[in-house]
Amino acid sequence: MTAAATNNQRPIAGSVVAITGGTGSFGSTMARSLLERNVERIHIFSRDEAKQDDMRRRLNDERVRFFLGDVRDESSIVPAMRGVDYVFHAAALKQVPSCEFFPQQAVLTNVNGSHNVIRAASNAGVRSLVCLSTDKAVYPVNAMGMSKALMEKTAQAFARNFSESGMAVSVTRYGNVMYSRGSVIPLFVRQLQDGKPLTLTEPSMTRFLMSLGDSVDLVDHAFTNAAPGDLFIKKAPASTVETLARAVASLFGIDDPDIRVIGIRHGEKMHETLLSREEIVKASDEGEYFRVPLDARSLQYELYFDEGETAISRSEDYTSANTYQLNIEETKELLMRLPEVRQLVGER
Numbered sequence: 001m002t003a004a005a006t007n008n009q010r011p012i013a014g015s016v017v018a019i020t021g022g023t024g025s026f027g028s029t030m031a032r033s034l035l036e037r038n039v040e041r042i043h044i045f046s047r048d049e050a051k052q053d054d055m056r057r058r059l060n061d062e063r064v065r066f067f068l069g070d071v072r073d074e075s076s077i078v079p080a081m082r083g084v085d086y087v088f089h090a091a092a093l094k095q096v097p098s099c100e101f102f103p104q105q106a107v108l109t110n111v112n113g114s115h116n117v118i119r120a121a122s123n124a125g126v127r128s129l130v131c132l133s134t135d136k137a138v139y140p141v142n143a144m145g146m147s148k149a150l151m152e153k154t155a156q157a158f159a160r161n162f163s164e165s166g167m168a169v170s171v172t173r174y175g176n177v178m179y180s181r182g183s184v185i186p187l188f189v190r191q192l193q194d195g196k197p198l199t200l201t202e203p204s205m206t207r208f209l210m211s212l213g214d215s216v217d218l219v220d221h222a223f224t225n226a227a228p229g230d231l232f233i234k235k236a237p238a239s240t241v242e243t244l245a246r247a248v249a250s251l252f253g254i255d256d257p258d259i260r261v262i263g264i265r266h267g268e269k270m271h272e273t274l275l276s277r278e279e280i281v282k283a284s285d286e287g288e289y290f291r292v293p294l295d296a297r298s299l300q301y302e303l304y305f306d307e308g309e310t311a312i313s314r315s316e317d318y319t320s321a322n323t324y325q326l327n328i329e330e331t332k333e334l335l336m337r338l339p340e341v342r343q344l345v346g347e348r
């Protein structure tokens with residue numbers, strides 16, 4: 001067993017956890033869950049002092065400490081890593097359109113910034129670091145996905161090149177998180193409340209549907225089970241955009257909503273891929289999760305040419321088009337698990 005794997009056995013209770021991008025939706029959900037589980041201390045690292053202040057007041061818990069800084073500046077990360085056991089790296093530029101117009105900014109934060117976080121964490125003796133990625137990093141077509149794909153490679157290269165580090169750096173990949181800020185579900189809700197038509201980009205487009213609670217489960221799984229360089233995916237169902245829109249409308253008591261088709265936006269795919277066929281042939285099925293181990297081959301190029309992979313041509317990608325497809329009723333059930341939706345429906 002590696003040093004990192006042994007260290008990972010330490011439970012969350014009693015440990016110190018740092019969260020980069022800690023005031024965002026992922027980070028704050030993670031923080032709340034950790035506080036419920038008797039974590040000793042949480043270090044929230046982020047750029048925006050106003051959001052930190054809001055979170056400080058909201059949580060009102062002395063176990064939470066705030067560190068102001070930017071992942072682009074490694075020296076600002078160092079204080080947040082002192083004495084830390086686990087790191088959840090969620091800081092990122094994640095909006096598809098803004099990364100499309102400013103791709104160099106995506107590289108600075110998502111690629112260079114991630115490298116800084118990994119280096120600072122390893123230098124501080126962290127046991128396990130989980131980097132948050134997205135389905136858009138697989139066969140990427142937009143700058144956000146491309147920069148996240150390079151973040152994944154940066155994490156894997158660290159695991160491959162610094163096996164003496166003692167830190168297990170791993171990656172978790174997500175699909176669309178339901179009701180996250182700026183996403184389509186709150187938009188549909190607003191449109192329904194304002195009596196406007198629902199704008200659909202392309203009715204048959206599909207997306208994986210996951211909740212923030214699923215995200216906590218996946219990160220926990222990675223914290224305690226990851227070997228250096230592992231990639232984890234949680235299996236998830238999907239729906240078409242039209243099914244999603246009709247499900248949201250139906251929860252508002254509207255069975256035949258007004259729909260306006262607006263066309264695909266910049267940098268969008270018809271379907272998302274959580275695991276490529278190249279990864280699936282290496283993946284192990286762990287029930288609710290897939291784990292893809294690090295490709296630990298060294299830089300001996302003959303191996304890449306002499307040992308071909310024959311299974312790849314026989315396997316299929318794991319996509320939002322071939323995973324389980326939810327119908328309107330099932331999508332409504334999933335939506336009703338979200339506290340935001342339950343509250344809205346209860347208010348009506």
Ligand SMILES: O=c1ccn([C@@H]2O[C@H](COP(=O)(O)OP(=O)(O)O[C@H]3O[C@H](CO)[C@@H](O)[C@H](O)[C@H]3O)[C@@H](O)[C@H]2O)c(=O)[nH]1
Nearest residue numbers: 094095134135136175176177183184199200201202205241
């Ligand atoms: O007016 C609209 C806006 C969006 N959509 C569609 O709804 C789906 C979801 O869109 P959205 O909620 O904006 O999510 P994505 O653009 O797929 O990206 C989100 O999900 C990613 C994970 O896949 C995250 O990394 C991104 O930060 C997050 O914005 C897509 O098929 C869109 O085409 C519509 O039909 N009508």
